[in-house]
Amino acid sequence: MTEFEPKIIGFLCNFCSYAAADGAGSQRLHLPEGFRVVRVMCSGRVEPAWVLQALREGADGVVILGCHPGDCHYREGNFQARKRFQILSRLLSDLGVEKERVRLVWVSATEAARLEKVLQEVRADLKLLGPFTRKGLKAGQRKEAEHGGKTTGCPRD
Amino acid sequence: MRIGIFLCECGPNISEVIDLNSLQSFAAALPGVVMVEKYPLYCSPDGQEKVVQGIRDNRLERVVFAGCSPREHEETFRRVLTRAGLNPYLLQIVNLREQCAWVASDPARTGVKARALLRAAVRRVEFHLPLEQKEIPAVPDVLVLGAGVAGLQTARLLAAKGRKVTLVEKQPSIGGKVVLFEEVFPGLECASCLLEPWMDEVLHRENLEVMTLSTLEEVKGSLGNFIVKIKKQPRFIDETKCLGCAACYDPCTVEVPNEYEGGKSRRKAVFVPYVGSLPNIPSIDRKNCLHFRGQECNLCREVCPFGAIDFSQKEEIVERRVGAIVLATGYSLWDCRKMPELGYGREDILTGFDLERLNSATGPTGGQIRCADGRAPGSVVFILCVGSRDPEHRSYCSKVCCLYSLKQIHSLLKKLPEATIHVVFRDWCLPGKSGQELRDGFNNEKRVVWHRLEGMKGIRVEGGNRQIKVAWPGPDRTGSVVPADLVILAPALEPPAGLPELARMLNLKLKPDGYMQEESEKLAPGATTLKGVYLAGCVQGPKDMQESAQQGAAAAGLIFSGLIPGERLRLEPASALVAEERCGGCRLCISLCPYRALSFSPEKGVTVVDEALCQGCGVCAATCPSGAAEARQFTSRQIAAELEELAGD
Ligand code: FES
Numbered sequence: 001m002t003e004f005e006p007k008i009i010g011f012l013c014n015f016c017s018y019a020a021a022d023g024a025g026s027q028r029l030h031l032p033e034g035f036r037v038v039r040v041m042c043s044g045r046v047e048p049a050w051v052l053q054a055l056r057e058g059a060d061g062v063v064i065l066g067c068h069p070g071d072c073h074y075r076e077g078n079f080q081a082r083k084r085f086q087i088l089s090r091l092l093s094d095l096g097v098e099k100e101r102v103r104l105v106w107v108s109a110t111e112a113a114r115l116e117k118v119l120q121e122v123r124a125d126l127k128l129l130g131p132f133t134r135k136g137l138k139a140g141q142r143k144e145a146e147h148g149g150k151t152t153g154c155p156r157d
Numbered sequence: 158m159r160i161g162i163f164l165c166e167c168g169p170n171i172s173e174v175i176d177l178n179s180l181q182s183f184a185a186a187l188p189g190v191v192m193v194e195k196y197p198l199y200c201s202p203d204g205q206e207k208v209v210q211g212i213r214d215n216r217l218e219r220v221v222f223a224g225c226s227p228r229e230h231e232e233t234f235r236r237v238l239t240r241a242g243l244n245p246y247l248l249q250i251v252n253l254r255e256q257c258a259w260v261a262s263d264p265a266r267t268g269v270k271a272r273a274l275l276r277a278a279v280r281r282v283e284f285h286l287p288l289e290q291k292e293i294p295a296v297p298d299v300l301v302l303g304a305g306v307a308g309l310q311t312a313r314l315l316a317a318k319g320r321k322v323t324l325v326e327k328q329p330s331i332g333g334k335v336v337l338f339e340e341v342f343p344g345l346e347c348a349s350c351l352l353e354p355w356m357d358e359v360l361h362r363e364n365l366e367v368m369t370l371s372t373l374e375e376v377k378g379s380l381g382n383f384i385v386k387i388k389k390q391p392r393f394i395d396e397t398k399c400l401g402c403a404a405c406y407d408p409c410t411v412e413v414p415n416e417y418e419g420g421k422s423r424r425k426a427v428f429v430p431y432v433g434s435l436p437n438i439p440s441i442d443r444k445n446c447l448h449f450r451g452q453e454c455n456l457c458r459e460v461c462p463f464g465a466i467d468f469s470q471k472e473e474i475v476e477r478r479v480g481a482i483v484l485a486t487g488y489s490l491w492d493c494r495k496m497p498e499l500g501y502g503r504e505d506i507l508t509g510f511d512l513e514r515l516n517s518a519t520g521p522t523g524g525q526i527r528c529a530d531g532r533a534p535g536s537v538v539f540i541l542c543v544g545s546r547d548p549e550h551r552s553y554c555s556k557v558c559c560l561y562s563l564k565q566i567h568s569l570l571k572k573l574p575e576a577t578i579h580v581v582f583r584d585w586c587l588p589g590k591s592g593q594e595l596r597d598g599f600n601n602e603k604r605v606v607w608h609r610l611e612g613m614k615g616i617r618v619e620g621g622n623r624q625i626k627v628a629w630p631g632p633d634r635t636g637s638v639v640p641a642d643l644v645i646l647a648p649a650l651e652p653p654a655g656l657p658e659l660a661r662m663l664n665l666k667l668k669p670d671g672y673m674q675e676e677s678e679k680l681a682p683g684a685t686t687l688k689g690v691y692l693a694g695c696v697q698g699p700k701d702m703q704e705s706a707q708q709g710a711a712a713a714g715l716i717f718s719g720l721i722p723g724e725r726l727r728l729e730p731a732s733a734l735v736a737e738e739r740c741g742g743c744r745l746c747i748s749l750c751p752y753r754a755l756s757f758s759p760e761k762g763v764t765v766v767d768e769a770l771c772q773g774c775g776v777c778a779a780t781c782p783s784g785a786a787e788a789r790q791f792t793s794r795q796i797a798a799e800l801e802e803l804a805g806d
Binding site: 009024028031037057073074077 | 254260262266270686805
């Protein structure tokens with residue numbers, strides 16, 4: 001069996017963190033092979049449901065990366081992201097998802113090296129935790145049905 | 158669905174890291190894919206032609222391009238799609254170079270990653286929507302707020318090329334603070350002589366409307382289509398009738414200190430702020446005027462030969478449609494009373510600004526430097542950096558104080574041949590090509606005594622009544638004391654009063670130092686995060702006259718290039734949309750929209766999007782509890798499709 005390589009889904013905003021990931025490439029830094037990016041215009045676009053879906057579909061961890069507070073291209077999208085992340089974190093801990101699996105980090109366009117470091121840390125943590133078993137998330141889906149709201153559950157069709 | 162994939166080798170950049178042959182055969186088997194092609198460099202003219210051909214020959218309905226980052230060539234390939242007759246938004250880019258090949262360390266796993274990225278893009282692109290590039294008409298007219306150096310510059314340059322400009326000034330006269338200065342550094346020219354041609358130009362252009370005693374009340378809309386409301390205070394003088402003959406001043410029996418000259422002279426209730434102020438039309442100060450205080454006084458009205466006095470004028474709200482707004486509201490002076498140990502407010506303790514008025518030939522003393530009791534001062538002490546570079550007050554360097562203080566010292570040496578001048582300072586800030594010269598001019602001057610301190614803490618201005626002393630602690634605790642007949646403080650510049658309200662009105666941010674936040678401090682210091690709103694002068698940070706003139710010109714330039722008469726404005730195609738049938742009217746999204754692009758339609762009972770304002774950030778979509786709000790190029794369906802494939806092996 002090959003060694004466990006955690007899959008990390010990243011939601012990256014176009015203006016800072018996605019640019020940093022491009023910068024990591026231009027500088028030939030190494031990002032974990034399991035790191036796969038969904039580009040969004042702003043971290044404020046990221047729905048908590050997407051994070052749950054990513055975990056359900058096979059991710060071992062999720063990172064939401066946005067511009068530093070005050071630097072959001074759309075002024076305050078990242079503040080919304082932060083608020084939503086707080087709600088999401090509570091839900092995730094209810095579901096028994098370890099908090100190391102889902103993170104919100106601010107990365108500016110020039111912080112490619114920092115991005116590399118953050119992702120290597122995430123990878124190391126996930127390697128310690130092992131693959132995500134998704135057991136808890138089934139419960140999550142049930143919960144979502146009870147709440148009936150998309151903001152806490154899986155994506156709508 | 159007919160999906161085509163173009164795999165770019167990017168020379169050796171991608172092909173040497175990722176096995177594109179095996180990726181090609183993998184991709185060919187994906188659902189919906191009817192074509193997979195590979196080419197060394199798709200962004201080259203030949204490569205672009207290949208894509209056009211590929212789309213046409215295979216009658217493609219969707220395109221996936223795998224190569225460099227979308228930040229590099231998304232626009233290029235959108236144009237290619239358009240050329241091939243396909244809607245440019247039916248494209249998804251796979252970032253195979255920057256975020257896959259270039260960050261790779263393990264070839265086997267990189268291959269797995271490339272396949273996942275490609276699968277996700279193919280799934281996603283199926284749900285892409287053809288988006289429409291909408292255009293709206295735009296008004297080329299401009300509102301300039303503030304008629305100091307920066308605002309005058311913007312207004313006159315725009316008007317000279319035929320733009321209709323509304324120049325709004327809160328004070329009764331134009332020219333800003335600088336017009337009150339006797340000489341300006343470094344060349345020591347007279348400021349009003351420099352500015353008068355500009356002020357004349359601005360006051361006499363047909364396409365330039367000057368509104369004094371006016372402030373901005375409300376702003377709606379966006380670049381090209383702002384509707385602004387301006388509040389105009391009554392002058393009680395009919396500007397169309399008054400010739401500025403000054404006949405009305407004499408009969409007025411009221412006399413109060415003139416706030417426009419720091420209270421150093423007196424004025425009537427019908428007055429102009431200072432000699433030579435423009436427009437040359439007085440105003441009536443309703444607070445002090447006897448007529449308004451309920452007395453039977455009509456003296457000015459009786460004497461006016463032109464019947465220009467009009468007590469019935471009311472405050473007015475005037476509406477204008479403009480395409481752009483320039484904020485040039487200047488600065489305020491830091492209040493030296495916040496450091497009571499410096500004694501500001503007592504006799505013979507002045508700010509540099511007060512000194513400008515004493516020094517001015519048209520000022521209260523006719524340009525003579527005198528103490529309050531009329532003596533010529535024998536010892537003048539300048540204290541620099543008052544409030545500046547002080548974490549408790551204004552932490553930044555105000556940039557102009559060193560230079561203007563040196564300028565004032567030059568002037569005082571000439572006017573007071575007997576006096577000694579002490580300068581209490583910490584560092585010199587004399588940048589630029591002529592700043593240092595101003596300082597070097599004193600190298601052999603025995604009448605100037607320099608007191609360079611480690612810091613500005615602990616300075617005290619003591620005594621009064623001809624017995625002023627300036628004292629400061631020394632590094633060895635000895636300290637020093639010098640006698641002073643006149644003390645001149647150089648206060649910090651600070652953001653203009655009312656700036657937070659203005660920022661709120663426009664939905665703009667202030668920086669932690671309180672000045673207006675620019676789009677980019679280095680590359681776009683004259684623009685703001687709101688398209689169509691520009692900055693000029695000290696509203697963005699302390700500046701001298703020259704820099705304010707430059708930024709005023711820059712704002713005009715930005716408007717000339719960004720708002721062209723007759724040209725329509727292109728809207729963001731990837732804007733938000735609200736599905737009316739799903740919207741429950743909860744209005745959660747409305748308060749979160751950073752661009753105020755959402756509003757509630759009471760007739761329909763749902764939220765509606767103003768596409769002219771929407772920038773497509775998607776905050777509304779992420780917030781909507783019923784799935785009615787969507788970001789067109791980042792719909793929940795598109796992202797869900799992407800996620801279905803991305804996390805797999
Ligand atoms: S654009 Fe980066 S967080 Fe909003």
